Amino acid sequence: MSNRPYDVILYGASGFVGQQTVQYFARHTRFDEVRWAIAGRNRQKLEKVKSEVGAAVDILVADSRDQTAIDTLVSQTRVLLNTAGPFALYGDGIVDACVRFGTHYVDITGETPWVKSLIDRYHEPAATNGTRIIPFCGFDSVPSDLGTYSVVRHLQQELGIACTKVKGYFQANGGFNGGTLASGINLYETGQMKEVSDPFLLKPPQEHSHQEIRLNQDLVFPQYDADIETWVGPFFMSPINTRVVRRSCALFEQWGISYGTDFNYQEYFKFDPPLAWLKATGITAGMALFNGAMQQKSLRHFLKSIFPQPGSGPSKKTMNEGWFCCELLGFGEDGQKVQGLIYDVGDPGNRATVKFLCESALSLALQENELPGGSERGGILTPATGLGDVLAQRLRQTGMHIEVKMI
Numbered sequence: 001m002s003n004r005p006y007d008v009i010l011y012g013a014s015g016f017v018g019q020q021t022v023q024y025f026a027r028h029t030r031f032d033e034v035r036w037a038i039a040g041r042n043r044q045k046l047e048k049v050k051s052e053v054g055a056a057v058d059i060l061v062a063d064s065r066d067q068t069a070i071d072t073l074v075s076q077t078r079v080l081l082n083t084a085g086p087f088a089l090y091g092d093g094i095v096d097a098c099v100r101f102g103t104h105y106v107d108i109t110g111e112t113p114w115v116k117s118l119i120d121r122y123h124e125p126a127a128t129n130g131t132r133i134i135p136f137c138g139f140d141s142v143p144s145d146l147g148t149y150s151v152v153r154h155l156q157q158e159l160g161i162a163c164t165k166v167k168g169y170f171q172a173n174g175g176f177n178g179g180t181l182a183s184g185i186n187l188y189e190t191g192q193m194k195e196v197s198d199p200f201l202l203k204p205p206q207e208h209s210h211q212e213i214r215l216n217q218d219l220v221f222p223q224y225d226a227d228i229e230t231w232v233g234p235f236f237m238s239p240i241n242t243r244v245v246r247r248s249c250a251l252f253e254q255w256g257i258s259y260g261t262d263f264n265y266q267e268y269f270k271f272d273p274p275l276a277w278l279k280a281t282g283i284t285a286g287m288a289l290f291n292g293a294m295q296q297k298s299l300r301h302f303l304k305s306i307f308p309q310p311g312s313g314p315s316k317k318t319m320n321e322g323w324f325c326c327e328l329l330g331f332g333e334d335g336q337k338v339q340g341l342i343y344d345v346g347d348p349g350n351r352a353t354v355k356f357l358c359e360s361a362l363s364l365a366l367q368e369n370e371l372p373g374g375s376e377r378g379g380i381l382t383p384a385t386g387l388g389d390v391l392a393q394r395l396r397q398t399g400m401h402i403e404v405k406m407i
Contacts, residue, residue, distance in 0.1 A: 002078075004075070004076055004077055004078055005035065005076050005077075006035050006036060006037050006058075006076055006077040006078070007034050007035045007036060007077065007078050007079060007365040007366075008025070008034060008035075008036040008037075008077060008078070008079045008080075008081055008361050008362070008365050009036065009037050009038070009039050009060065009073065009074075009076070009077040009079075009080055009081065010022060010025065010036065010037070010038045010039065010081050010083070011039045011040065011062075011073070011080060011081065011082045011083070011084055011094065012039075012040055012082060012083035012084030012085075013038035013039060013040050013046060013049055013083075014040045014042060014045035014046050014048070014049050015040075015083055015084060015179055015310070015311055016177045016178060016179055016310075016311055016312060016313040016350075017083045017108065017177060017179060017313075017350060017353065017354060017357075018040070018049075018083040018084070019049050019052075019053075020350060020351075020354040021081060021083060021354055021357060021358055022038055022049055022050075022053050022055065022057075023053055024354050024355070024358045025055070025358060026053045026054070026055040026057075028358070028398075029362070031056075033366070034362065034365055034366065036057060037057050037058040037059070037060055037077075038050065038057055038058075038059055038060070039059070039060040039061070039062060039073055040061070040062075040084070041061065041062065041063040041064065042061075043059060043061045046059045046061070047059065060073055060076070064084060064090040064091070064093055064094060065090075065093070067093050067096075067097070070093050070094055070097050071097050071100075071101070073097075074094065074097035074098055074101050074103050075097075075101045075103070077103060078103065078104065078364070078365060079103065079104045079105070079106070079361050079364045079365045080094065080098055080103050080104070080105045080106075081106050081107070081357060081358070081361040082094055082105065082106070082107040082108075083107070083108060083179070083357070085107075085108075085109060085111075085179050085180075085182065085183045086111065086179075086182055086183040086186040087107060087109040087111050087114055087135075087183065088111050088113070088114040088183075088186060088190070088192075089186065091107065091109070091114065095118055095122060095133060096122070098131065098133060099122045099125050099126050099129075099131055099133065102129050102130070102131050103131065104131060104132045104133075104134075104364045104368075105131075105132070105133045105134065106134050106135075106137045106357060106360045106361050106364070107134075107135050107136075107137060107357075108136075108137060108138030108140075108353055108356075108357050109135045109136065109183065110136070110138075110140040110141075110180075110183065110184075110237070110240040111183055111186070111187065111192075112195070112196055112201050112202060112239070112240055112243050113187070113192040113195040113196065113201070115135050115136070115202060115380065116195065116201050116202060118133065118135070118380050119202065119380045122380060123379045123380040124379075126378045126379045126380060127377075127378045127379035128378070129378060130375055130376055130377065130378040131378045131379075132364060132371075132377065132378055132379075132381055132386045133378075133379070133380050133381065134360065134364075134381050134382065134383060134386040134387065135380070136240070136244050136382060136383060137356055137357045137360040137361075137383055138349075138352075138353035138356050138357055139237075139324065139348040139349055139352050139353045139356065140237050140240045140241055140244075141237075141240055141241040141244040141245070141382075141383065142356040142360075142383045142391070143168075143170075143324070143326035143342045144168050144237075144241035144242070144244065144245055144265075144267060144326065145241070145244050145245050145248055145382050145383045145384045146342070146383050146384055146387075146388075146391060146392055146395075146402075147168065147326055147328045147340050147342050147402075148166045148168070148245050148248070148259075148265055148328065148330075148340075148384070149248065149384035149388060150340055150392060150402065150404050151163070151166055151328050151329075151330035151338055151339075151340040151404055152166065152259045152260070152263075152330060154330070154338050154340075154404040155330055155332045155336070155338055159332060159336060159338075161332040161333055161334050161336065162258075162259075162260035162261065162332070162333045163259055163260040163263060163330050163331065163332060163333070164260055164261075164262065164263065164264070164331050164332070164333050165263070165264045165265070165266075165330070165331040166245075166263075166264075166265050166328055166329065166330045166331070167225075167227065167265075167266055167267065167268070167328065167329045167331075168241070168265070168266070168267035168268070168326060168327070168328050169225075169228060169232065169267070169268055169269075169270035169326070169327040169328070169329075170235050170237075170267065170268070170269055170270065170324070170325070170326055170327075171269070171270050171272075171324070171325045172322070172323065172324040172325070172348045173321075173322050173323055173324075173347075174314065174318065174319065174322030174323075174324070174346075174347030174348050174349055174350070174351075175313065175314030175315075175318045175319070175322070175347055175349065175350070176307075176308065176313070176314070176349055177308060177312065177313030177314065177349060177350060178307065178308040178309045178310040178311060178312045178313060179310050179311070179313075180349055181307045181308060182309075182310045184294075185294070185300065185304060185307075188294045188295060188300060189300070193295075196239050196240075197218070197239065198243075199213070199216040199217060199218065199242065199243065199246070200216065200243075200246060201243050202243045202244065202246065202247035203243075203246050203247055203250045204250055204254075212262070215264050215266075216242070216246070216264065216266075218234065218238055218239055218242070219232075219233070219234045219235075219238070219266070219268060220234060221233075221234075221284065222277065222280035222281050222284050224277075225268070227329055228270065228327075228329070230270065230271060230272060230273060230276045231271050231276040231277045231279070231280040232268035232269060232270055232271065232280065233268065233269045233271065233280040233281075233283055233284040234268070234269065234284055234287060235267050235268050235269045236269075236287055238266075238267050238268070241267055242265055242266060242267060244382050244383075245265045245382075245384075246265060247382050247385075248382045248384040248385050249263050249265070251379075251381070251382070251385045252384075252385065255373070260333065261333075269283060270327065271283075313350060314347060314349075314350060318347060319346065319347035319350045319351050320346065320347075320351070321347075322345070322346055322347030322348060322350075322351065322352075323343075323344065323345045323346065323348075324343070324344060324348035324352055325341070325342075325343045326340075326341070326342040326343070327339065327340070327341055328340035328341070328342075329407075330404075336406070337406075337407050338404055338405065338406055338407065339404070339405055339406075339407045340403070340404045341401065341402070341403050341404075342400070342401065342402050343400070343401040344399070344400040344401065355395070355398055355400070356383075356395070359391060359394045359395055359398065360383065360387055360391055362394065363387050363390045363391050363394055364387075367390050367394075370390050371386065371387060371388065371390055372385065372386070372387070372388035372389070372390075373385075
């Protein structure tokens with residue numbers, strides 16, 4: 001791949017998140033270090049993005065439904081960064097080409113049924129040729145996956161004990177963009193929400209005990225959590241993030257570097273006092289009402305009309321003033337606990353997602369030989385299994401707070 005003209009191609013560069021990836025690359029990379037280009041299906045929109053950013057980058061045009069054009073695009077780069085969703089509608093041909101041409105791939109999807117289809121079709125071929133296909137490189141699911149990985153490895157490497165459980169607690173402030181909402185709506189309209197509810201959707205097929213099934217079910221109602229001495233509720237991204245972490249656990253176990261026997265991961269919305277119970281109850285009820293409305297075709301049609309449309313999103317002020325905090329508790333087999341923390345300023349669905357995604361792509365482009373598993377590792381991977389400590393260190397260098405400590 002060293003003979004290819006580009007290190008990274010940013011596909012979907014004229015979309016709301018795509019434009020932010022162009023801005024990020026323009027601000028954080030040098031052309032003598034990273035050869036990159038922007039791509040999409042509309043040259044006029046791409047020209048506008050290039051002009052606004054002021055970057056002297058090449059423009060490549062390829063419609064995701066034109067496989068010949070996508071093949072030509074993918075064959076020219078070492079890494080393909082994709083922000084063009086819904087990915088279940090527009091991503092198949094791109095991933096197919098990446099696997100065939102041995103091009104590493106990252107995206108920001110949260111569409112677990114689509115990724116399950118990728119695993120079924122492409123995991124073995126990608127593993128065979130050492131191609132890293134890494135979905136979930138946005139806010140879903142880097143904090144959960146990379147945070148859990150860091151906590152587990154700290155227990156194993158620093159304390160010499162296996163991990164039995166990790167609990168993740170989220171707090172965040174920000175907004176949604178139209179592309180993210182469109183991907184979520186597509187899950188309801190295609191009837192894939194039933195698949196989403198499978199707690200082991202992304203793991204290799206295997207039998208699960210009744211106890212294992214019970215322990216891995218998503219939280220439904222608010223509850224008091226004695227470990228952090230406050231109330232928690234269901235986290236709306238838990239049906240995505242927990243599946244990704246469980247896939248990481250399963251892959252590491254296959255490779256002989258297990259998280260621990262009967263390892264369990266779960267995550268929650270955390271609510272601070274005062275009135276933590278009331279907050280947890282109110283947010284949980286609101287989420288239940290929203291989910292119920294989305295299951296009704298007529299109400300879904302109405303909500304689509306008032307949601308931000310694809311290509312639009314929060315104001316710069318909202319994105320700049322947003323923030324997220326992911327706290328993690330890791331439990332060792334001997335009862336010892338460690339605390340992990342991933343925190344950053346900036347709207348999680350846009351600013352943080354763009355940082356996660358771009359640094360994931362740069363990890364592949366600039367530090368491929370340092371990635372976990374070496375050059376031989378490939379497949380439909382996760383941020384933890386495909387990028388690991390390399391991504392964590394790059395994120396720290398951007399100012400993101402990532403730490404693990406004893407408590």
